[in-house]
Amino acid sequence: MDYKPIDLSPPRVSEEAVDAVSTVLRSGWLTQGPRTTEFEKAFSDYQGHSLPGMAVNSGTAALHLAVILAGIGSGDEVIIPSLTFAAAGEVLLREGATPVFAEVDPQSGNLDPAAVEAALTAKTKAVMPVHLGGYPAEMTALRRICDAHGLYLIDDCAHAVETRHRGGWAGSLADASAFSFYVNKNLTTGEGGMLLSPHEDWLERVRRLRLHGMDHDAWNRYAADGRPGYDIVEQGYKYNSTDIASALGLAQLKRIEENYARRAELAAAYDKALTGLPGIELPPRPAEDSTDRHAWHLYVIRITEDCPLSRDELALALRRMNTATAVHYHPMHLMRLYRERLGGREGQLPITERLARERLTLPFCAAYEPATAVEVTRRIGITLTG
Template sequence: MDKLAIFGGKPIRDTYLSYGKQTVDESDIQAVVDVLKGDYLTTGPFVKEFENKVASYVGAKYAVAVSNGTAALHMACFAAGIKDGDEVIVSPMTFAASSNAVLYCGGTPVFADIDPMTYNIDPDGIEAKITNKTKAIIPVDFSGQSVDMDRIKEIADKYNLIIIEDAAHALGSEYKGTKVGSKADMVEFSFHPVKLITTGEGGIVTTNSEKLYKKMMIFRSHGITREKEILNENHGPWYYEQQYLGYNYRLTDFQSALGTSQMNKIEDFISRRREIVKLYNDSFKDLKEIVTPFEAEYSNSGWHIYVIKIKPELLTVTRKEIFEALQAENIGVNVHYLPVYLHPYYRNLGYEKGLCPNAEELYKNMITLPLFPSMSDKDVNDVVTAVKKVIDYYRK
């Protein structure tokens, strides 16, 4: 048996392989350079072009681009009318921004447990958490796998709730053969460098509601508008009004040019991600000490991340030792995520351990393996070799 690198053995790789990375080529660079040489740097024509491209791709009527995914969620919560006293049902298995956006608007996040197979929020758990204070649901497409949107829409319609789909992981993913991005009242996507495409930092909300669209357009720019048909007064062609307490959440034109260029390659990016996932699944299918990701029949994921779950009962150590051993082999593993309500800030708000047992059990045993389009087959093989090496060493 090979000696683990953490104990002085030779690492599987000589260089570190990160868990995620942007894929930027010369056409992307040239698109940004062209804008930098032009007349607009902040909000200009490429913002609208990018919005139109994303909306068309996902099948939505409207899109509003903003400075990051968190801003997009905040904007959507504002447009939904979330305020003091409102409750919003959210998943615990997500980045903190999903529920932070509720807090920004004065609402209260209510965490519903996940389905232990899909790792997405359990629709039955959603219904059990609804009260007369519930205003909205924020389901998260964890890892890129679509939530069971038809079931969630049934619940939302029954109780007159707004759905804000957190699809930060899911641009290009499909639900029952249709791109994620048009089924919920509002759908948020993120363009952080490790996501499906990137604008450096950036986010967007798609919607089919003209009312929500107009509200978000004003909110992202200080709550200010020049739209003549909605001004309370009109002093002249220079005139604008602040109608809400909005924020400066605008995306720049050069970021939008990058995003537009990236959208031209998204299907290639997703195709490669799916190839890598298949290589992982095929390589790990006989490794009984780990569980590979399950995908529901209604979902066709674009695979933002690839999460394995270890079976500690078949190993001599916990997730921590497995994680550290893989890092020592120069495999950039990560963990997504600590259930949100276990963060100290949320604990101080009164949330307690034990709230969502499925999410907590998953967190104890999950590891995210590297996955990004520019990974070579050798990179993938290095990950597989390292995982098998470490599991072999710690097998009972």
């Protein structure tokens, strides 16, 4: 039987977004300029920040700059989860620091504050959580630990545009919050990122670091009231964004809550359809009476030992039915680089490793109707019953 392909998370791009990008393309100014300034302000307004964000060309760039701003370098340790994307470890190694992997909560997969405390040493300089799949990390407890030990809190908000913790937006809870606008993210600019911070001096430094350490950018040089020429005041990077990306970002931001509501509806449809299938555990939700909000970036089920198939067998069977799935994530400490450099080994983080064996990300995005959840579940049902 032929199954219609179901991709993992195709982006939802409105006609308004297409028009906004076309307008930039026709404007004669494609790189970082007025649309980027507008996007930086609009995004930080949405996150409840008084200081505008700094747009960059990826979430990895935002994380890297956050690490540099915190002065993290050789000899420093930074506590991170292993159940996250490669970028977190990579930017630390790049600066000569050591990622220290701490265990996660068995439900959410987010950093367990008690495990963070147990991992502290005299060399610890920062804690870097992630809101896995959009589920809020324990930011209050992590902040308390950081304050008690004089550490920086650097928040990987790649999945967390609409996440709230105790009523506060994810981007307002740390010394630096790094967002990704990669193609599968809740807000996408194709490639892109944004750094938010309450530290004005950090943001001013990002302004220089993201563009070769220049004292003012190209728009400031060529605009009618701009100042020609530039000085290089420190060694920088080529991490700036473009007005093409920012126009797309502004259009996506206008629909952020509408798209969030669609994904929340899709999550509810999955919950309902999947209930009762053997060995399938539904994703956790914040308690009804809490002010936390799950951003529903990913919809992740767990395939437990009561399931007739293993996670990998189920994923393969679904692939044969033209249904994409993914694993978020294969643990970082077991990747070759980390085994070789840091001695990562099986059994080091039992909860992380179990979750990594059991978790399966299903097709999920704002472009899908609840009927997609019903169809994916039908295919899972067929697979499980042979």
